[in-house]
Amino acid sequence: MFRIGDFSKIAQVSGRLLRYYEEIGLLSPEFTDPQTGYRYYSAQQLPRLNRILVLKELGLSLEQIARLLDDHTSPDEIRGMLTLRKAQIEQSVQEEMERLRGVEARLNQLDVLQQPDVVLKSAPAQHFLAIREVLPDMEAVKRRVRSIATTIPTIVGQPNLSHIAVLAHSPIYEPAALDVEIGYLLTGKTPDSARLSEEYTLTRRELPAIETLATLIHVGRINDGHQTYGALGTWMEQNRWQISGTGREILVQLPQRDEEDEAVIELQYPVSRSPQE
Amino acid sequence: MFRIGDFSKIAQVSGRLLRYYEEIGLLSPEFTDPQTGYRYYSAQQLPRLNRILVLKELGLSLEQIARLLDDHTSPDEIRGMLTLRKAQIEQSVQEEMERLRGVEARLNQLDVLQQPDVVLKSAPAQHFLAIREVLPDMEAVKRRVRSIATTIPTIVGQPNLSHIAVLAHSPIYEPAALDVEIGYLLTGKTPDSARLSEEYTLTRRELPAIETLATLIHVGRINDGHQTYGALGTWMEQNRWQISGTGREILVQLPQRDEEDEAVIELQYPVSRSPQE
């Protein structure tokens, strides 16, 4: 029999660890002196301790280990736990590789923080109360946005957060003819249509949910977006994503009073994984 | 300005997260109503929040992120932090691959827990008060161990834990002539020699520290070791280690009264990485 100090030296673990394992019922000393509280371990307990240490190194939680070592756990259950664990490790390797790519992308930059901060999100299915037009230039887009914002400032019976969004059906950097859809993105109850003027009406359609959206905040004047868009392109290349759908711009904050005031826009692009090269 | 609920919806984070980031000084609302305590965030704060989220995904701690975002941190320091982080990720990928190998090795087994529990340890530099002999068989080894244990049960002036150990200079599974060194492994003050009998004397020599030692507990009769040794071989193959030095057997517990009683032996083999195949 060994006192806790000797036993911990043999196994090269801390005494605290042994006391903790007793506390959670994973490994109890063979004998505890009721007078002094001293713990006494036998050499025969070393195999169990080693097994615990090995399973811990495989990344199992102490709770899982306790179950694994429980006699009432069947071999099939044990295999199941290990198979699950294997899948987890494989995924975590993937994630670490992602992180590695991300860190390297920033280190490749001269100024490390001059990179765009692209955040992956998902979007629920939404209503889009909007009008689709082909407009000659960004000025026309801005006018349309402004007219919507002033004519229909709030949607009746719509308690949810709503933003004006622009869907770019033609590439946004293609300046000749902008095929855009402009209107309100909504999640609650939405009317079928809303009158904008004599000639123009917003009509509702349903946008499907999108699983993965690369998003990026642009702060500045409303037509400066193309630089930011370019940065997103670089990011996607470095991080192995590609555009897989129509881009949106969410006008999180319209320019305040002055046309030239700062707006806050979230660029959103549906993306999917690039094929491995 | 957005209240915390709207701001958290835009950024797709929880309100709790935003409150926590304020608490640790990472991101404070632009304005807090002193009457109600309501937090108000502006759209202009989204870039900072996104940057925080991106750096968090790269695996930086919130404390590191706070330093990164601090204006007083130089670009060089930032590069340093990211370079360090890169190295950490690379190491963690290695470790995960190790775990993956370990889990797979067990899943390859029919009975998952029938595998040996090999634990990697290190050994400090030690004194070895021992005698080296070529003995004809395991019986002779056992006799020698017993004679040492009974003749020199404790080392005078040696407060430290001491075990009898056997160093196997010839392969332990080679039964013809066993070239072994038997004696006490000690770390404290050790005499130069100790008299065993008229003809035999233990003499002290120094064992160097060993960085990596594959260890394995064997419980049973003292000469059953070769099966356990075989299991170790399989393990090393599967986990890409190879023997790089002389093996030891630490007699953690001698057979009690009877020769046939259970002993507890820790097999220790210095190992190094196998070359990648």
Added chain:
DNA sequence: TTGCTCCTCACGTCACGTGAGGTGGC
């Protein structure tokens, strides 16, 4: 006025490390 949103505690998480303050054992 009634939901809805916000507020501030405060506990829980996971596997121990690290003292503090006190006692047993040779």
Added chain:
DNA sequence: TTGCTCCTCACGTCACGTGAGGTGGC
């Protein structure tokens, strides 16, 4: 007798999630 070892609390870790219990805002 004097170090050494052991004991039992109890706090700290990291980044929040999850209630509990109460109040402000439209």
